[in-house]
Amino acid sequence: MNVLLDNLGEFGSRFLGxxxxxxxxxxxxxxxxxVLAAMRVSPVPAMRVAATGYVTLxxxxxxxxxxxxxxxxxxxLEIADLSFFTxxxxxxxxxxxxxxxxTVRAGITTVPPGQAEAARALGLGFGQSLxxxxxxxxxxxxxxxxxxxxxxxxxxTTVAAGFSVVEAGGIYQVLSERGYSTLVGxxxxxxxxxxxxxxxTLLQRSLERRWSASSGGAVKAGxx
Amino acid sequence: xxxxxxxxxxxxxxxxxxxLREIDLEIARxxxxxxxxxxxxxxxxxxxxxxxxxxxxGGTVEIDGTELPAEGRDLAALRxxxxxxxxQFNLFxxxxxxxxxxxxxxxxxxxxxxEAENRARTLLDRVGIADQASKYPAQLSGGQQQRVAxxxxxxxxxxxxxxxEPTSALDPEMVGEVVDVMSDLARDGMTMxxxxxxxGFARRAAHRVVFMADGEIxxxxxxxAFFARPSSERARDFLGKILTH
Numbered sequence: 001m002n003v004l005l006d007n008l009g010e011f012g013s014r015f016l017g018x019x020x021x022x023x024x025x026x027x028x029x030x031x032x033x034x035v036l037a038a039m040r041v042s043p044v045p046a047m048r049v050a051a052t053g054y055v056t057l058x059x060x061x062x063x064x065x066x067x068x069x070x071x072x073x074x075x076x077l078e079i080a081d082l083s084f085f086t087x088x089x090x091x092x093x094x095x096x097x098x099x100x101x102x103t104v105r106a107g108i109t110t111v112p113p114g115q116a117e118a119a120r121a122l123g124l125g126f127g128q129s130l131x132x133x134x135x136x137x138x139x140x141x142x143x144x145x146x147x148x149x150x151x152x153x154x155x156x157t158t159v160a161a162g163f164s165v166v167e168a169g170g171i172y173q174v175l176s177e178r179g180y181s182t183l184v185g186x187x188x189x190x191x192x193x194x195x196x197x198x199x200x201t202l203l204q205r206s207l208e209r210r211w212s213a214s215s216g217g218a219v220k221a222g223x224x
Numbered sequence: 225x226x227x228x229x230x231x232x233x234x235x236x237x238x239x240x241x242x243x244l245r246e247i248d249l250e251i252a253r254x255x256x257x258x259x260x261x262x263x264x265x266x267x268x269x270x271x272x273x274x275x276x277x278x279x280x281x282g283g284t285v286e287i288d289g290t291e292l293p294a295e296g297r298d299l300a301a302l303r304x305x306x307x308x309x310x311x312q313f314n315l316f317x318x319x320x321x322x323x324x325x326x327x328x329x330x331x332x333x334x335x336x337x338x339e340a341e342n343r344a345r346t347l348l349d350r351v352g353i354a355d356q357a358s359k360y361p362a363q364l365s366g367g368q369q370q371r372v373a374x375x376x377x378x379x380x381x382x383x384x385x386x387x388x389e390p391t392s393a394l395d396p397e398m399v400g401e402v403v404d405v406m407s408d409l410a411r412d413g414m415t416m417x418x419x420x421x422x423x424g425f426a427r428r429a430a431h432r433v434v435f436m437a438d439g440e441i442x443x444x445x446x447x448x449a450f451f452a453r454p455s456s457e458r459a460r461d462f463l464g465k466i467l468t469h
Contacts, residue, residue, distance in 0.1 A: 117277060122376070122377070
């Protein structure tokens with residue numbers, strides 16, 4: 001218990017860093033991933049190729065290497081002078097977006113083609129039928145796997161500790177410098193992550209319940 | 225005056241299968257045309273080609289004197305003048321009945337929300353679903369869903385309505401309520417193209433019967449003439465099969 005109480009400030013500020021990394025990267029990865037999914041189903045071949053290439057590259061690269069590139073490679077390009085924190089958000093967002101894209105695309109395939117046809121027949125363009133009709137139903141269908149992707153993101157934030165970003169993954173180093181048991185410290189960190197992830201699980205459950213009344217039942221009826 | 229719908233030299237292939245062969249068809253304003261034919265004759269494809277939901281390989285499609293482009297913004301605009309009702313209803317599953325009917329007027333025609341809702345309630349009342357406006361499609365029966373689909377198409381004030389086997393997915397006891405709504409529309413002077421197996425509707429409401437087989441229009445006549453004296457062997461064969469049982 002002393003490990004936690006004596007270093008409460010350290011735990012607090014570092015978990016705050018974790019939450020900041022996660023929230024920014026979650027929003028960015030969900031937006032970018034959805035845009036990529038839209039590109040992958042678009043009628044424009046160049047967009048499909050670009051998005052497919054992106055997903056192949058980012059999904060197949062270890063996250064640590066993505067971090068290495070942005071932490072050490074990107075500054076050499078001298079485009080902008082960004083903090084390690086910002087570069088960590090960029091790395092996590094770009095990496096996670098590839099997984100969000102594939103999850104959302106899986107959701108798009110669950111939406112019956114008749115939905116988009118009806119939208120087009122009413123005069124909606126490709127963008128409107130995607131954003132108003134297809135994507136809302138696609139995302140409802142993939143809430144559980146999308147939550148898993150975001151949970152993985154939350155845990156992946158610990159990689160940032162290796163690149164001097166203040167977050168929970170680096171707590172053990174501080175504890176070891178101060179002479180505390182790192183093993184006990186890590187148990188507290190693990191508990192911290194469980195506490196952080198629980199709201200995501202609850203959010204998933206409430207979204208599933210809210211949407212099952214409308215779209216879930218209708219998808220079944222439509223398949224009949 | 226230009227015909228409401230004009231197809232000229234329309235061809236369509238599915239791989240090696242030639243599903244529409246040099247189709248020429250003109251439909252006048254206010255005319256109700258029923259398209260009949262055995263399964264695989266291309267009648268559904270013909271119906272879907274009229275608003276270019278089904279891409280065609282050659283030929284032209286005109287609605288009210290304007291040619292429909294193959295794709296793009298102009299196609300979307302012209303398509304909004306053509307109402308379509310599908311076999312599987314295709315109501316937007318995540319939207320309420322009212323939202324289903326108001327979506328296109330507000331998003332495509334930029335009608336105000338209040339105005340669109342008033343009009344939607346009038347239309348829902350007309351098809352007998354006024355009291356279900358706040359429900360979701362899955363909570364309605366097939367016949368109710370199809371009537372909502374008709375109201376949704378009418379909300380765009382279409383120049384012509386296409387019906388692609390509107391009663392084929394319905395339980396038998398629900399066919400009547402949908403056919404009644406369609407008959408009312410026909411009486412009100414709507415231009416309609418109806419692909420159906422409902423011979424009763426063809427006899428009572430149609431001005432013309434178009435009979436298709438193997439991707440071609442084989443007969444084009446009045447319902448009386450078609451049912452009493454079909455001129456082609458294939459039409460006689462088709463009528464023999466569906467009318468004897």
